[in-house]
Amino acid sequence: MKSKFKNFFKGGLGQLAIPIIAICILVIFNLFRDPSFFSIAIQHNNDGNIVLSGNLISIINGASELAILAMGMTLVTAACGGQDISVGAMAAIAGSAFVKVLKSTSVINGGTVIAGFLLACVVAMLFASFNGTLVSVFKIQPMIATLILYTCGRSIAYWINGGATPTVSSPIINAIGSFIPGIPIPTPVLIVIAVAILFKLVFHFTSLELFTQSVGINGSAARLNGINSTFIKLLSFIILGICVAIAGSIGVSRLGLINHETLLLDIEMDTILAVAIGGNNLGGGKFKISGSIIGAYVIQMLTITLYAMKVSSTDVKAYKAIVIIILVVIGSPVIKSKIQKLISRIKARKQNTIAKGAV
Amino acid sequence: MQDNALLQMRKINKIFPGVKALSEVDFTLREGEIHALMGENGAGKSTLIKVLTGVYQMDGGEITVNGEKIVIHSPQDAQKHGISTVYQEITLCPNLTVAENMFIGREHNPLVNKKAREKKADKLLEELGIPARSTQQLGSCSLAVQQMVAIARAVDSRCKVLILDEPTSSLDDKEVNMLFKLMRDLKSQGVGIIFVTHFLEQVYEVCDRITVLRNGELVGEYLIEDLPQVELVAKMIGKELDELGALTYFEEEKKESGEVFYEAASLSSSDALPFDFKIHKGEVNGFTGLLGSGRSESVRAIFGADKVTGGKVKIKGEDVKITKPLDAMKHGIGYLAEDRKRDGIIAELSVRENIILALQVMKGFFKPISRSEAEAFADEYIKVLNIKTASKDTPIGSLSGGNQQKVILARWLLTHPDYLILDEPTRGIDVGTKLEIQKLVLKLAEEGVSVTFISSEVEEMLRTCSRLIVMRDRHIVGELKGADLNQTQVMKTIAGGESENEK
Numbered sequence: 001m002k003s004k005f006k007n008f009f010k011g012g013l014g015q016l017a018i019p020i021i022a023i024c025i026l027v028i029f030n031l032f033r034d035p036s037f038f039s040i041a042i043q044h045n046n047d048g049n050i051v052l053s054g055n056l057i058s059i060i061n062g063a064s065e066l067a068i069l070a071m072g073m074t075l076v077t078a079a080c081g082g083q084d085i086s087v088g089a090m091a092a093i094a095g096s097a098f099v100k101v102l103k104s105t106s107v108i109n110g111g112t113v114i115a116g117f118l119l120a121c122v123v124a125m126l127f128a129s130f131n132g133t134l135v136s137v138f139k140i141q142p143m144i145a146t147l148i149l150y151t152c153g154r155s156i157a158y159w160i161n162g163g164a165t166p167t168v169s170s171p172i173i174n175a176i177g178s179f180i181p182g183i184p185i186p187t188p189v190l191i192v193i194a195v196a197i198l199f200k201l202v203f204h205f206t207s208l209e210l211f212t213q214s215v216g217i218n219g220s221a222a223r224l225n226g227i228n229s230t231f232i233k234l235l236s237f238i239i240l241g242i243c244v245a246i247a248g249s250i251g252v253s254r255l256g257l258i259n260h261e262t263l264l265l266d267i268e269m270d271t272i273l274a275v276a277i278g279g280n281n282l283g284g285g286k287f288k289i290s291g292s293i294i295g296a297y298v299i300q301m302l303t304i305t306l307y308a309m310k311v312s313s314t315d316v317k318a319y320k321a322i323v324i325i326i327l328v329v330i331g332s333p334v335i336k337s338k339i340q341k342l343i344s345r346i347k348a349r350k351q352n353t354i355a356k357g358a359v
Numbered sequence: 360m361q362d363n364a365l366l367q368m369r370k371i372n373k374i375f376p377g378v379k380a381l382s383e384v385d386f387t388l389r390e391g392e393i394h395a396l397m398g399e400n401g402a403g404k405s406t407l408i409k410v411l412t413g414v415y416q417m418d419g420g421e422i423t424v425n426g427e428k429i430v431i432h433s434p435q436d437a438q439k440h441g442i443s444t445v446y447q448e449i450t451l452c453p454n455l456t457v458a459e460n461m462f463i464g465r466e467h468n469p470l471v472n473k474k475a476r477e478k479k480a481d482k483l484l485e486e487l488g489i490p491a492r493s494t495q496q497l498g499s500c501s502l503a504v505q506q507m508v509a510i511a512r513a514v515d516s517r518c519k520v521l522i523l524d525e526p527t528s529s530l531d532d533k534e535v536n537m538l539f540k541l542m543r544d545l546k547s548q549g550v551g552i553i554f555v556t557h558f559l560e561q562v563y564e565v566c567d568r569i570t571v572l573r574n575g576e577l578v579g580e581y582l583i584e585d586l587p588q589v590e591l592v593a594k595m596i597g598k599e600l601d602e603l604g605a606l607t608y609f610e611e612e613k614k615e616s617g618e619v620f621y622e623a624a625s626l627s628s629s630d631a632l633p634f635d636f637k638i639h640k641g642e643v644n645g646f647t648g649l650l651g652s653g654r655s656e657s658v659r660a661i662f663g664a665d666k667v668t669g670g671k672v673k674i675k676g677e678d679v680k681i682t683k684p685l686d687a688m689k690h691g692i693g694y695l696a697e698d699r700k701r702d703g704i705i706a707e708l709s710v711r712e713n714i715i716l717a718l719q720v721m722k723g724f725f726k727p728i729s730r731s732e733a734e735a736f737a738d739e740y741i742k743v744l745n746i747k748t749a750s751k752d753t754p755i756g757s758l759s760g761g762n763q764q765k766v767i768l769a770r771w772l773l774t775h776p777d778y779l780i781l782d783e784p785t786r787g788i789d790v791g792t793k794l795e796i797q798k799l800v801l802k803l804a805e806e807g808v809s810v811t812f813i814s815s816e817v818e819e820m821l822r823t824c825s826r827l828i829v830m831r832d833r834h835i836v837g838e839l840k841g842a843d844l845n846q847t848q849v850m851k852t853i854a855g856g857e858s859e860n861e862k
Contacts, residue, residue: 207719207727210712217705224664224694224702225770226685226720286707 015279015286018331019294022277026301030308037308045179052184055304063300064188065091065247065264068195070274070292072236072243075208078216079229079236080135081284082142083272087240089153090127091248091264094120096160098249099168099258103161108170121245127153128241129234136233150268157260167257177253188250192293195246199289212236216284270299277327298327363390365425365551366411366442366520372419373406373575376759380406381417384577386570388520388551393542395562396555398572399595399650399815404555407572408522412444413437424519443513444522451509453498457484460497461512487511487541503534507541514545521545522553527561539565557650559588559854571595592649592854593846596817617641618675620809621661621692621778626670628660632833633670636661638778641807643800645820648830648853654813655697657830658780661811662687662694688721693771697782697813699760703767706756710748711737713755713766718773740769745795761788768796778809785814797823817849829853 030037040054069087076084101116102108127149134145176187183190203209214222215229222229251263276282277298278291302323306316329335366388373381381403388394398404409415411422413431422429424440431437437444451460458480480493489507491500497508506526513521523542527535542552542565554566562569562583569586571578571594578594586594617640625633634657638644646654659665663681672681674690681687687694696702705713715733722728728736737751744765748758755766764784771779781800785793800810800823814820820827821844829837829852837852 205725205727207724210708210716210719210727211724213708213712214705214716217707218701221696221702221705224662224684224696225717226683226688228685 015288016291016294018279018327019277019291019298022298022327023294023301026298026305030305034308037305042184047174047179047181049179049181050184051179051186055308057186059297059301059304060189061186062304063296064186064192065250066267066270066274066300067192067293067296068243068247068250069240069267069271070278070296071195071199071289072240073271073275074278074280074287074289074292075212075236076142076240077272077275077280077282078284078287079212079233080142081216081282082135083268083275083282084128084131084146084237084240085143085268085272086127086131086146086149086153087244087247087271088264088267089150089157090124090241090244091251091267092154092157092258092260093127093160094124094245094248095252095258095263096157096260097123098245098252099166100160102168102170102173103166108168108172110172113170113172113176117245117249120249121242124245124248125238125241128237128244132234132237135237136230154260157258157263161258161260165257165259168252169256173253173256176250177256188254191246191250195243196289196293208232208235213286217286270296273324274299277324277331279331364388365390367423368407368411368420369423370420371407371410371417371422373403373410373415374418379575381410381575384420384572384575385580386577387580388553389568390551391546391549392567393546393552393554393565395566395569396553396572397562397569397591397595398578402572402595403575404572405524406575408444408524408553408555411437411442411520412522441519442522443518443520444524445506445509445513445526446524451497451505451512453496453505455497456493457491457495457497457500457508458493460508461493483511483514487514487544489541490537501534503530503537506530506534506538510541510545514550518550520551520553522555524555525557526554527556527558535561559591559649562591563588589850589854593850595649596815596850596853619673620675622673622676623661624671626660626672627668628656628665629668630665631656631660634660634835636828638809638811640777640809641804642826643804643810643812643824644826644828645812645814645824646828646830647813647817647820647849650815652830652853653833654830655782656833658694658782658811658813662692662780664694664696685720688717688774691775691777692780693717693774693776693778694780695764695767695771695782695784697786699764699767699786704755704763707754709752710741710746710755710758710766711751714740714769714773717770721774736773740766740773744769744772744799759788761792764788764796765792768799776808778811779803780811780813782813783815784812785816785819793819817846821846821849831855 027038037055040052040056043051043053045051069091073083073087076082098116098120101119102112105112131142131146131149134140134148135142138145175181178186180187180190211222211227211232214225214227215232219229247264247267252258272282274295275292277295278288278293280287280291299320302320303316306319307313311319364387366386368384368386371381371384371386372379384403384407386396386407396404396407406415410417411431413433413436416432422431424442429436429440431440431442434444452463455463458477461480461483462476477493484491484493487507487510489504489511491504491508497505500508510521510523510526526538530538539561542554546552554562556562566583568580568582569591570580571591573595619637620640622637624635626636627633631653636657646657648654656665660667661681663683663686667682672679679686679690681690681692684694700706705716711733714737715728718736719728734751740746741748741751746758746765746769747762748766755763758766768784784796797819800812804810812820812823824844826838826840827844827849828835829839829849831853839848839852
């Protein structure tokens with residue numbers, strides 16, 4: 001048991017060190033600043049449900065879309081050594097498709113929501129496979145390939161609903177966007193947990209993790225071992241597409257409307273950042289989905305902390321950038337190897353003193 | 360004797376983790392000579408060049424230029440001491456003019472006088488007899504001229520020692536002749552040229568002296584007249600024939616009469632010319648030939664590693680189609696690639712993951728090998744092959760070369776192949792592991808596995824193979840077995856037949 005624990009820190013923490021330390025620092029900072037930051041209240045919301053509320057809840061809740069997208073982005077990053085910058089625009093498309101189905105019937109029931117979500121998935125997967133094909137078959141750099149949808153995605157979303165920003169109101173949509181009656185935890189949080197479990201199951205029941213890492217680390221060797229790297233890369237994009245559809249649908253449900261211009265705006269950069277803070281190499285290869293999830297919460301916590309400190313929303317981005325620079329530099333291989341050297345030197349010195357003491 | 364020695368390298372040592380790349384190598388270059396540096400892959404040629412040009416730091420030895428001891432820490436240092444290098448790939452900018460390419464990055468005056476520069480360039484081009492104009496775009500010149508411009512650039516910096524690293528590999532005959540003329544001109548001006556190539560004929564055409572390296576050690580320095588081509592090949596490949604080892608195998612040779620496992624008729628790929636080939640059950644055969652002879656390309660075609668362009672393949676007498684590695688794997692073929700770093704290891708993944716990779720691919724995407732199963736496999740093969748690793752979770756990249764190779768071997772053994780292709784499995788690894796791998800090959804054959812074994816070391820092939828296919832210039836030029844399977848015969852066939860070289 002003890003050795004397992006040790007192993008976790010040895011192997012597991014190596015990559016997760018930075019995001020976990022970052023989140024700890026943020027927590028400690030907030031505790032000193034204002035202990036009430038973490039207070040969680042039990043309230044009745046407008047619908048009369050008993051719900052949890054507080055900064056911590058809004059951090060965890062607010063990061064849901066980001067966390068889901070970060071999971072998918074991790075796969076794309078690992079397999080292709082590049083990122084998809086069109087996830088925000090694609091989410092707008094998927095969200096619009098979702099709303100289109102919801103609007104097609106007079107009464108929104110469970111069936112229409114499921115149909116809408118499935119269509120959103122199909123649409124997002126189609127667009128994602130467009131990106132994936134450009135990357136895997138035509139070997140275009142991911143950032144360039146996805147620049148196309150980044151540019152035109154929100155226009156496509158605009159066409160789907162004929163330029164309007166229709167609202168959808170229904171208890172079901174409300175339940176998805178905020179709380180299910182009787183459950184005090186925000187639904188998006190539950191969805192994140194479900195998606196994370198789904199990823200875990202996929203990794204357990206398929207060879208996706210091993211194949212993706214092999215393709216990302218050494219494509220040539222992977223090919224000579226019979227791995228179809230084109231397929232693996234395409235698959236990573238399609239999985240990201242599903243994540244985009246989920247995130248887009250949550251976004252729509254939260255607001256009860258689709259605004260193709262603002263839905264998950266600028267989320268692609270935060271997503272990439274979450275992957276990077278999670279200790280994943282943006283050049284592809286080994287990855288940890290858990291790192292990216294923690295990365296997403298780090299970003300959200302940072303944002304909420306800044307807001308709680310009454311930093312104006314225009315300044316928030318600048319402060320965020322400063323913290324992110326520090327995180328990324330600490331996580332860089334140069335600093336990492338220096339720290340490792342330092343640790344081994346301290347260890348050696350310790351052993352020396354012990355040896356001397358023994359003599 | 361060495362009064363006109365321009366460059367002397369004495370007792371050069373270079374150690375890489377796990378491998379001694381150079382051990383006590385001496386090299387002398389005299390004024391006005393073209394000196395060929397020869398050796399098979401892994402012999403240490405490029406390491407020696409890199410030590411001389413400051414890319415690597417040597418771990419022992421000394422370098423003197425004109426009798427003066429020098430220290431080279433960087434390519435700039437080498438330049439300063441008059442040592443210039445032209446690499447195989449042209450490292451100039453094709454979209455700049457010839458003159459710009461010749462002087463870029465070397466002028467210290469920030470205000471460039473374009474006219475003066477072009478004039479200077481034209482003068483130099485004319486002196487060297489290079490058919491190019493200074494204002495021409497480099498990209499519009501032929502490859503040979505580009506190569507020559509690269510040389511002109513190197514020569515201009517008052518170079519005394521010029522290193523040409525495989526300059527002719529992408530040139531045709533006419534272009535090669537142009538290059539040789541330039542080399543002879545420079546030679547008459549007193550420049551010492553180190554010529555690295557694997558084209559034997561070119562060595563004999565243009566060089567004065569040959570230094571041969573093998574396994575990081577100096578074999579010797581010879582005048583060109585004193586060393587016929589066959590002997591050069593022998594020196595490069597190594598002559599210490601382990602006769603006993605070879606003999607024991609000859610007795611088992613009869614086994615060859617078993618059923619044919621794999622048969623290819625005029626198989627060709629994007630990189631290999633059509634060839635015929637077959638291998639019997641439990642047979643060990645080898646492809647031999649110098650670097651670039653097409654031996655690796657041929658076995659890659661068998662495995663479907665390159666794009667297969669034609670030919671018929673039969674496995675156990677049945678027609679099959681192998682167009683990609685997975686096809687080959689499904690038909691029981693395993694392939695250990697020549698370049699372990701590039702085509703073999705997944706460096707950041709653990710030993711365990713590297714071992715199960717091929718089996719996992721064969722089992723399929725939806726049938727992952729469980730963690731406990733994978734660990735059992737890893738434990739088994741770490742023990743069987745005596746792999747030295749801190750644990751099965753250690754990244755393979757941090758293992759020594761020999762142990763990495765054993766992990767890749769384990770990967771293929773785990774798939775229980777009927778036919779295993781091993782391309783240079785023993786390159787760059789220590790002698791102990793080499794022997795282990797050779798023994799393993801013979802043991803596999805005994806168990807009925809067919810093995811194709813490729814090695815740059817002929818003695819190793821003689822020890823393990825019962826049949827040798829000899830290739831030269833991308834063609835099969837001979838097949839040796841039985842009594843013909845000896846060092847002399849192999850050398851003769853590689854070098855180009857008795858008639859040409861037994862003068």
